[in-house]
Amino acid sequence: MRKPSKRREESRQYYLKNREKIQARQLGYDKKHRQEKRDREERRRKSHPIRHARLKRASYLRNREKHLATCKRYNQKHRLKKSKISREWRRLHPIKTKALAIKSKHMYRARLRNAFGSFTYQEFRSLCKRFGYRCLCCKKAEAQLVRMRRMLVPDHVKPISRGGSNSIDNIQPLCHAVSGGRGGCNNRKHASEVDYRGKISSAHSFRIRRCSAK
Numbered sequence: 001m002r003k004p005s006k007r008r009e010e011s012r013q014y015y016l017k018n019r020e021k022i023q024a025r026q027l028g029y030d031k032k033h034r035q036e037k038r039d040r041e042e043r044r045r046k047s048h049p050i051r052h053a054r055l056k057r058a059s060y061l062r063n064r065e066k067h068l069a070t071c072k073r074y075n076q077k078h079r080l081k082k083s084k085i086s087r088e089w090r091r092l093h094p095i096k097t098k099a100l101a102i103k104s105k106h107m108y109r110a111r112l113r114n115a116f117g118s119f120t121y122q123e124f125r126s127l128c129k130r131f132g133y134r135c136l137c138c139k140k141a142e143a144q145l146v147r148m149r150r151m152l153v154p155d156h157v158k159p160i161s162r163g164g165s166n167s168i169d170n171i172q173p174l175c176h177a178v179s180g181g182r183g184g185c186n187n188r189k190h191a192s193e194v195d196y197r198g199k200i201s202s203a204h205s206f207r208i209r210r211c212s213a214k
Ligand SMILES: [Zn+2]
Pocket: 135, 136, 137, 138, 139, 140, 174, 175, 184, 185, 186
């Protein structure tokens, strides 16, 4: 280890002796120049994004416990505000909310059974697009399903309970009732293993091609 120079040692001693005074001065400076400091941080973050992310990650790992405690304190203090914001978001996006709830249920089941794979909401929506935004069982289009208070949900062709994977290759869009609606092909299929993806008639697949081309 390098031996500290005399000057450094002196300044360390000075700091230890006047720690409270120095910290108070620093705090006062930070309070007074809060906006300046934020702007400087912002500029640094924009000009060196990768370096900033690396440093932030390293700092998080160094102070993980402290960081988690701060988050917990913040969440407790602003619990009402946060729940109000998320309630408002859920009210504005009912279909996305339902889709996310179904997805998290799938993820939970997949984790329980150690099923392989995962998929994103975007991947599921592009799968729906490939099949012309229709339920593969009753062939109803998404607009019609919304009127019946149903929506397209990901269904596992081979159910997770029977050892199926949770990857997008094992997913097909089927309809499912949302609040106020009834029935749905996803409920009817339940835990049976039916692959509707290959069962589309040629006339229907022609319609799908026309839909997707639009
Ligand atoms: Zn259906």
